Amino acid sequence: MMIMSASPGLRIGPSDKVFVLTGAGISAESGIPTFRDANGLWCGYRVEDVASPGAWARNPQLVWRFYSMRRRGALTCKPNAGHVALAALEHELDDRFFLCTQNVDNLHEQAGSRRLVHMHGELLKSRCDSCDRQPFEDTALFESTVPRCECGGQLRPHIVWFGEMPLEMERIAQELERCTMMLVIGTSGLVYPAAGFVSMVRERQASTDGGVRTIYVGPEEPANSRAFDQCCLGTAAQVLPGLITVD
Numbered sequence: 001m002m003i004m005s006a007s008p009g010l011r012i013g014p015s016d017k018v019f020v021l022t023g024a025g026i027s028a029e030s031g032i033p034t035f036r037d038a039n040g041l042w043c044g045y046r047v048e049d050v051a052s053p054g055a056w057a058r059n060p061q062l063v064w065r066f067y068s069m070r071r072r073g074a075l076t077c078k079p080n081a082g083h084v085a086l087a088a089l090e091h092e093l094d095d096r097f098f099l100c101t102q103n104v105d106n107l108h109e110q111a112g113s114r115r116l117v118h119m120h121g122e123l124l125k126s127r128c129d130s131c132d133r134q135p136f137e138d139t140a141l142f143e144s145t146v147p148r149c150e151c152g153g154q155l156r157p158h159i160v161w162f163g164e165m166p167l168e169m170e171r172i173a174q175e176l177e178r179c180t181m182m183l184v185i186g187t188s189g190l191v192y193p194a195a196g197f198v199s200m201v202r203e204r205q206a207s208t209d210g211g212v213r214t215i216y217v218g219p220e221e222p223a224n225s226r227a228f229d230q231c232c233l234g235t236a237a238q239v240l241p242g243l244i245t246v247d
């Protein structure tokens with residue numbers, strides 16, 4: 001593994017396919033809190049009280065107050081240079097680019113990204129906890145009431161809570177299988193299943209004689225740093241704008 005405080009640049013060839021995974025670090029640069037502190041609390045709340053199916057069953061009003069707070073904060077934030085650089089890369093690569101984000105904000109979309117999935121859901125959407133109504137755009141703040149669906153069920157945040165299955169896993173697996181470069185940005189390497197994606201790519205790397213490159217971008221080395229060919233130390237906004245050249 002090569003560790004650099006400044007990157008000499010990465011070249012993407014005409015046949016390369018790029019898989020990008022982003023985590024909380026890129027959103028934090030835009031002012032969105034990471035929420036979980038060193039004691040495992042989210043803004044003073046236990047995860048079990050605000051971000052689990054059990055929490056929803058026990059106290060949906062508390063859950064909505066928590067996510068309304070998160071919505072209020074997200075609505076004032078704007079994408080940073082890292083988001084913009086990824087959107088520009090997608091524009092150049094088109095269907096050779098795929099973005100998987102662990103973040104629930106819409107900063108990638110604000111920057112212009114379109115070929116992406118939110119594996120942990122989307123903060124500015126809601127869905128019914130009872131019927132098969134599709135998730136829908138929703139920026140309302142519900143601090144004193146729990147909203148209802150037309151079917152009578154309760155509307156919940158379109159968020160993957162602890163204990164629930166991340167979204168779009170089949171598509172993510174397909175994109176991991178076809179990529180020739182994996183770029184991981186601003187994620188600790190501790191949260192699974194996303195932390196295991198680079199290991200999946202490394203297994204392919206061993207069978208393709210080094211044909212899959214793995215690169216990390218973040219201010220500090222991630223917990224799984226040994227899985228990367230190169231670690232570029234610095235924030236996404238600092239590193240990404242000058243990192244990649246497309247042939």
